[in-house]
Amino acid sequence: MAEEPTSVQAVATGLRSAGYLAGESTSLVAYLAIKLGKPVLVEGPAGVGKTELAKALSRYLDRTLVRLQCYEGLDEAKALYEWNYRKQLLRIQAGTPDGGGGGGGEKTGTGWEAVQEDIFGEEFLLERPLMTAIVSPEPVVLLIDEIDKTDQEFEAMLLELLSDFQISIPELGRIEARTHPVVLLTSNNTRELTEALKRRCLYLWLDYPDLEHELEIVRLHSPDLRETVARKLVEIIHQVRELDLKKPPSIAESIDWARALLLLGAEDIDSTLFRETMSVIVKHRTDLDVVAERVGVKLQQAPAA
Amino acid sequence: MPPPAKPIYGSLPDKTPGAFDGELLAFAEDLRGEGVAVGTSEILDAFEALRHIGWGDSRDFRETLATTIAKSPDDRRVFDLVFERFFFRAAEAQAVRTGVSEPPAGTAGGDFDLDELRRQIAEALQEGNESELRDLARLAIAAFGRGDGSGVLGVDVQRIRRALGLRTEPQPELPPDDPRRDGLPREQLRRFEQQLRRELERALIERTAALPPKRPLSELDRALPNGPVQDLAAVHRVVAQLKRRLATQGHELRGRKRHAHVDVRATMRASLQTGGVPVELKFRPQRPRRPEIFVLCDVSTSVTSASTFFLSVLHALHDAFRKLRSFVFIERISEVTEVFERERDFRAAAAAVSRDAGVADVSGYTDYGRVWTEFLAMIEDELHPRATVIVLGDARTNGRPPREEVFAAIASKAGRTFWLNPEPRLYWNYGDSVIAAYEQYCQAFECWRTDQLEEFVKALTKPVVT
Numbered sequence: 183m184a185e186e187p188t189s190v191q192a193v194a195t196g197l198r199s200a201g202y203l204a205g206e207s208t209s210l211v212a213y214l215a216i217k218l219g220k221p222v223l224v225e226g227p228a229g230v231g232k233t234e235l236a237k238a239l240s241r242y243l244d245r246t247l248v249r250l251q252c253y254e255g256l257d258e259a260k261a262l263y264e265w266n267y268r269k270q271l272l273r274i275q276a277g278t279p280d281g282g283g284g285g286g287g288e289k290t291g292t293g294w295e296a297v298q299e300d301i302f303g304e305e306f307l308l309e310r311p312l313m314t315a316i317v318s319p320e321p322v323v324l325l326i327d328e329i330d331k332t333d334q335e336f337e338a339m340l341l342e343l344l345s346d347f348q349i350s351i352p353e354l355g356r357i358e359a360r361t362h363p364v365v366l367l368t369s370n371n372t373r374e375l376t377e378a379l380k381r382r383c384l385y386l387w388l389d390y391p392d393l394e395h396e397l398e399i400v401r402l403h404s405p406d407l408r409e410t411v412a413r414k415l416v417e418i419i420h421q422v423r424e425l426d427l428k429k430p431p432s433i434a435e436s437i438d439w440a441r442a443l444l445l446l447g448a449e450d451i452d453s454t455l456f457r458e459t460m461s462v463i464v465k466h467r468t469d470l471d472v473v474a475e476r477v478g479v480k481l482q483q484a485p486a487a
Numbered sequence: 488m489p490p491p492a493k494p495i496y497g498s499l500p501d502k503t504p505g506a507f508d509g510e511l512l513a514f515a516e517d518l519r520g521e522g523v524a525v526g527t528s529e530i531l532d533a534f535e536a537l538r539h540i541g542w543g544d545s546r547d548f549r550e551t552l553a554t555t556i557a558k559s560p561d562d563r564r565v566f567d568l569v570f571e572r573f574f575f576r577a578a579e580a581q582a583v584r585t586g587v588s589e590p591p592a593g594t595a596g597g598d599f600d601l602d603e604l605r606r607q608i609a610e611a612l613q614e615g616n617e618s619e620l621r622d623l624a625r626l627a628i629a630a631f632g633r634g635d636g637s638g639v640l641g642v643d644v645q646r647i648r649r650a651l652g653l654r655t656e657p658q659p660e661l662p663p664d665d666p667r668r669d670g671l672p673r674e675q676l677r678r679f680e681q682q683l684r685r686e687l688e689r690a691l692i693e694r695t696a697a698l699p700p701k702r703p704l705s706e707l708d709r710a711l712p713n714g715p716v717q718d719l720a721a722v723h724r725v726v727a728q729l730k731r732r733l734a735t736q737g738h739e740l741r742g743r744k745r746h747a748h749v750d751v752r753a754t755m756r757a758s759l760q761t762g763g764v765p766v767e768l769k770f771r772p773q774r775p776r777r778p779e780i781f782v783l784c785d786v787s788t789s790v791t792s793a794s795t796f797f798l799s800v801l802h803a804l805h806d807a808f809r810k811l812r813s814f815v816f817i818e819r820i821s822e823v824t825e826v827f828e829r830e831r832d833f834r835a836a837a838a839a840v841s842r843d844a845g846v847a848d849v850s851g852y853t854d855y856g857r858v859w860t861e862f863l864a865m866i867e868d869e870l871h872p873r874a875t876v877i878v879l880g881d882a883r884t885n886g887r888p889p890r891e892e893v894f895a896a897i898a899s900k901a902g903r904t905f906w907l908n909p910e911p912r913l914y915w916n917y918g919d920s921v922i923a924a925y926e927q928y929c930q931a932f933e934c935w936r937t938d939q940l941e942e943f944v945k946a947l948t949k950p951v952v953t
Contacts (some may be wrong), residue, residue, distance in 0.1 A: 209552045217539045271762050380558040
């Protein structure tokens with residue numbers, strides 16, 4: 183069980199040892215989130231490492247990661263808790279006199295109270311991620327991924343949760359959190375989140391990294407790749423990002439490309455190798471054409487074999 | 488001991504000058520003045536956070552304030568600008584109050600070696616060393632700026648830059664060891680100019696012992712970049728976000744479960760799991776409403792700078808909406824739908840439009856009346872109550888008849904009509920702008936800032952009620 187970090191520098195070093203190269207503001211916001219106990223809203227284009235940040239934080243702080251993946255139409259039942267109807271129905275049917283065996287003997291005819299107590303017990307409650315985060319005896323890192331996909335009702339429910347950290351279940355009563363989780367919300371900025379939610383959180387904008395930083399990230403994940411190849415890789419990726427593509431390559435794709443090149447034992451990136459491995463970083467048919475003609479031609483031809 | 492000076496900065500209350508809490512609150516007020524919604528809870532958060540971070544390091548200080556106060560990329564941009572302005576002014580106000588002044592730089596040295604200075608500055612620009620840049624800026628002002636200043640800061644900055652011979656393009660006529668030979672990075676040059684400006688302002692404040700009025704922020708820096716081609720990247724950034732928004736707005740139109748129909752068969756099937764009791768309701772999937780949009784875009788010279796922007800908006804709309812037909816016009820109208828569907832790259836599309844469209848006639852000035860007539864003739868049968876018509880233009884019709892009755896006919900046939908005007912509302916109806924004639928038949932938006940564009944997108948993608 184790791185202790186609380188004492189400074190922004192400690193958080194930065196910790197995240198690095200967990201495999202995540204954080205920028206200046208990232209470590210600062212993470213530090214504030216831990217110290218102040220406020221949730222963090224992380225926004226940015228797809229693939230810059232928002233989810234990775236949560237995973238790295240959980241590794242660094244030595245806490246379990248509880249993940250809630252949001253989608254359109256997500257409601258309380260799937261996010262908070264749900265009663266296991268089927269099990270309850272079976273229990274009721276097994277408990278009636280013409281049903282099962284002697285096991286249900288003392289329940290027969292004792293009335294509604296007994297049935298109710300029995301049916302609405304903890305064993306029939308299905309815990310969903312938010313509830314898991316709250317009732318957990320150890321502190322956790324709660325990641326609510328892609329919250330911009332949900333609707334306003336869900337956000338309202340979430341707000342209530344994030345401010346009080348307690349759930350009230352009508353049948354069981356109020357359940358309060360024993361520990362304080364570190365909450366991370368990620369968003370792809372596809373819609374404006376409600377003001378109330380933003381007010382509650384600290385804000386962090388993760389953007390595509392600059393050349394040196396991305397080079398460091400690539401080297402961290404593929405240390406065996408040659409320095410020259412890695413540098414050229416990062417420069418090409420930056421050029422590709424400047425083009426007007428449907429989906430610009432993200433950091434995850436740079437890492438994949440580095441691994442692919444390492445696997446192929448590349449000594450240098452020339453135009454044939456680029457054309458062959460281009461589909462690792464570019465994921466649309468139309469984008470492939472644009473990249474091939476704008477960037478591919480700038481690379482040297484392969485030497486005659 | 489002279490009595491304390493009157494507060495220089497006008498309307499702020501007379502608190503203990505220079506106390507930190509007061510300064511932070513004044514900063515928040517400043518931000519609110521520029522349109523960033525800062526709530527009291529956020530200021531409290533900022534104070535709380537500063538307790539943990541401390542305010543020794545200026546970068547950490549700025550980041551801490553930003554993370555608790557600026558809650559979106561747009562807000563962050565405004566925050567950065569106001570931060571620069573506020574804390575620069577606060578420091579200067581304090582200096583004037585307490586009578587501190589900078590010793591003039593380089594008086595002991597006498598003559599300057601100008602070439603050496605130029606070389607040093609160019610080197611510092613290549614390396615990007617901030618503190619060096621600041622010192623060198625002071626030296627540069629001492630060398631060039633004294634005496635013949637014009638009083639207008641921007642002009643002085645450019646004059647000094649020219650005297651130093653700093654350019655972004657390579658200058659092959661210089662000797663090979665001169666760092667300016669290969670051209671200087673644009674970003675660094677811009678920052679150096681900022682330093683020059685700041686030092687000039689500082690000298691001015693010292694000389695006059697008063698703060699000049701705040702340079703208003705909202706119009707200049709927040710406007711959508713529609714000037715030189717270098718800012719195309721910025722335009723694309725804005726448009727990329729627009730694309731993302733449009734993509735999901737379409738989803739929202741689809742997902743209204745409340746209005747969906749219950750699919751009885753699927754529900755009964757699902758109820759078998761729960762013993763025949765329909766616990767879970769299954770809904771019939773809703774068909775997405777495919778909006779049909781007609782976009783007319785003015786590409787004449789009066790809107791050249793805006794037309795780049797408009798064409799990229801058009802491009803983004805093509806990505807998001809399937810049934811979109813686009814037209815460009817100056818004196819005549821021409822359909823360019825295929826161009827945008829064929830060309831993925833924006834620059835190629837823009838070039839193709841200007842080449843093939845054939846919309847300019849003799850004079851190259853827009854004739855709205857004629858355009859409406861042609862459009863109506865072309866499209867009359869295809870306009871229906873679920874169609875949307877968007878016009879991108881400034882409604883400057885160069886004295887020709889506006890023909891608003893034809894426009895009214897178009898607007899009545901289509902379901903919704905929007906007008907996007909790249910001029911601020913202040914300029915509407917001045918000169919040859921006849922927007923008032925058209926405004927009564929459509930919804931007009933001024934469209935030269937990001938948030939205005941967002942408002943338009945919201946209006947555009949609101950579900951069509953039939």
